[in-house]
Amino acid sequence: KKKKKFRKHFHKSEKWELFATKGIIATMGISRDSIHKRRATGGKQKQWRKKRKYEMGRQPANTKLSSNKTVRRIRVRGGNVKWRALRLDTGNYSWGSEAVTRKTRVLDVVYNASNNELVRTKTLVKSAIVQVDAAPFKQWYLQHYGVEVGRKKKNAAASAAKKEGEDGEDAAPAAAAPEEVKKSNHVQRKIESRQEGRTLDSHIEDQFASGRLLACISSRPGQCGRADGYILEGKELEFYQKKIQKKKGKGAA
Numbered sequence: 001k002k003k004k005k006f007r008k009h010f011h012k013s014e015k016w017e018l019f020a021t022k023g024i025i026a027t028m029g030i031s032r033d034s035i036h037k038r039r040a041t042g043g044k045q046k047q048w049r050k051k052r053k054y055e056m057g058r059q060p061a062n063t064k065l066s067s068n069k070t071v072r073r074i075r076v077r078g079g080n081v082k083w084r085a086l087r088l089d090t091g092n093y094s095w096g097s098e099a100v101t102r103k104t105r106v107l108d109v110v111y112n113a114s115n116n117e118l119v120r121t122k123t124l125v126k127s128a129i130v131q132v133d134a135a136p137f138k139q140w141y142l143q144h145y146g147v148e149v150g151r152k153k154k155n156a157a158a159s160a161a162k163k164e165g166e167d168g169e170d171a172a173p174a175a176a177a178p179e180e181v182k183k184s185n186h187v188q189r190k191i192e193s194r195q196e197g198r199t200l201d202s203h204i205e206d207q208f209a210s211g212r213l214l215a216c217i218s219s220r221p222g223q224c225g226r227a228d229g230y231i232l233e234g235k236e237l238e239f240y241q242k243k244i245q246k247k248k249g250k251g252a253a
Contacts, residue, residue, distance in 0.1 A: 030057035053077075061222030063088055065106060065122040071225040083225025088124055091227035093132055093215050097201075100144075102136035106227060107212060111244050124227045126220045129240050131212040137231070138208055145198055146191040150208025203237055214240060 033055035038044055054077065066087035074082045094101040111129035112118040118125060134150065142148050183191075207213050214237060217229040232240055 030059065031055060032057045061085060062121075063124040063221040063227070065089055065109060065124055082223055084223075085124075085221040085225040085227065088221060088227045091132075091217070091219075091229060093213075093228065094230045095137055096230055097233055098141075098144075100137070100140055102140060104136045105133040107131045107133060110214070111240060111247070124217060124221050126217055128217045129232070129244075130215055130217060130229070132215045132231075134208050134211050134213045137213065144191075145194055147198075149200065149205060150211070152209055201233060201237075203241070204231075204233065 029051075031051060033051065035045055035047055035049065058074075061084050063085045064087050067089050068087050069089065070085070070087040072084040072086060074084050076082050089106055090103060091106060092101050092103050106124070108131045109119050109122045109124065109128055110131055112123075112125070113127065114125075118128065124130070138149055204213070214232045215229050216232055216236075217227050219226050219228040221227045
């Protein structure tokens with residue numbers, strides 16, 4: 001005897017439920033085609049062809065500022081590869097006037113011309129204005145020019161120390177300035193020759209004192225997986241400092 005085939009007639013809603021549980025039906029994808037859009041006249045076009053891979057879109061990376069670095073590899077058209085950064089906190093930043101680049105930490109997102117929401121959520125995108133750690137550049141400057149930038153003048157502390165000395169109290173040897181490393185005559189001559197053309201913008205010097213430099217991201221973290229950029233200088237630095245100050249004033253009001 002032949003066994004009768006069991007055929008269950010599903011209700012329409014049950015069918016969708018069944019497909020969803022099996023993973024056949026997923027949420028709608030991002031489509032960049034124009035077939036699903038209305039015409040300029042308001043007329044609706046029939047879907048005369050199925051969706052194509054080359055008309056697909058992907059969700060934005062929205063790269064967040066986080067110490068838990070996360071970069072995803074994405075296979076794209078033509079078998080090429082993109083790197084989607086989801087979380088980053090470091091990048092290579094170039095100091096243009098000194099022709100030097102150093103890897104440094106991104107500390108904060110302070111301004112974005114396109115959207116304030118990207119500042120609030122600390123999203124790293126191209127052209128975002130960020131604060132980076134000044135330590136690597138400070139270290140290079142000391143090594144290259146023999147000058148320690150960003151040192152706060154402590155006149156009050158120095159006068160207090162002098163008074164203590166006059167009173168007869170012994171100053172602790174540990175409080176004295178750190179011992180300088182002996183340099184060869186050749187290195188000293190080299191550093192002295194570099195002093196001739198040395199100029200440092202007062203705005204950048206003030207930033208060195210705070211330990212944070214304003215920089216602009218010039219790479220695309222969602223495309224190349226990096227948050228690289230350059231240190232702001234000159235007119236550009238003044239422009240963004242004014243913008244940030246204005247924003248702070250509005251926030252206080």
